[in-house]
Amino acid sequence: MTGDEFSAALGAADPDNGISTGRLSLDDWRDRCAEALGLSSEQADSFVADMWDWYCGELDEELMAYVANLPQRYRTAIISNSGSGAREVEETRYGFSTYFDPIIYSHEVGLLKPDPRIYAIACDRLRLEPHETVFLDDSQVCVDGARAFGMHGILHESTATSIRTIDTLLADSS
DSSP states (O other), rough: OOHHHHHHHHHHHTTTTTHHHTOOOOHHHHHHHHHHHTHHHHHHHHHHHHHHHHHHHOHHHHHHHHHSSSSSSSSOOOOOOTTTHHHHHHHHHHHHGGTSEEEEHHHHHHHHTTHHHHHHHHHHHHOOOOGGGEEEEEEHHHHHHHHTTOOOOOOOOOOHHHHHHHHHHHHHHH
16 A cells, blocks of 8 residues: 555545544544455554654653743643544643643634634633643644734744744743
8 A cells, every 4th residue: 555545545534533522432433444445453553553652653752841941830731633532642742731720622622723712621720811821843834823813823844943943932921
């Protein structure tokens, strides 16, 4: 199967991105993907395990250390386009709730970045106005959405650059 055929099969399995907006359970998504890709039950389980490894990736230790050492006056949150099970898998692997509160998963709120309503949920839960927040993401469209909402948006291209940019914004707001 070519990469294009694989992408088409996954697209056919979940054409409206229900896994990311909470309209499709992980089990249903797994079963749809297995059917679309012609996988056995064991292969489907392996596929889901591989998907979680891809989704979670490697933890950016330097960025996590930066977050862990921010002064307590700064609150940190996660807004993630995700699927059912993401909270549990990420918590097990990385313990994000130690450093981030709130953690907003798209599948739990039924909205995907860059929908402005997901940024509004974050601001509401943080009890901050958009201009009082810094949003870091590796997707330009999500950064643009956050900026349009009134947040300070930073495109994450490298850890060192992101940290310098955040430090500059925090110093300017002091």
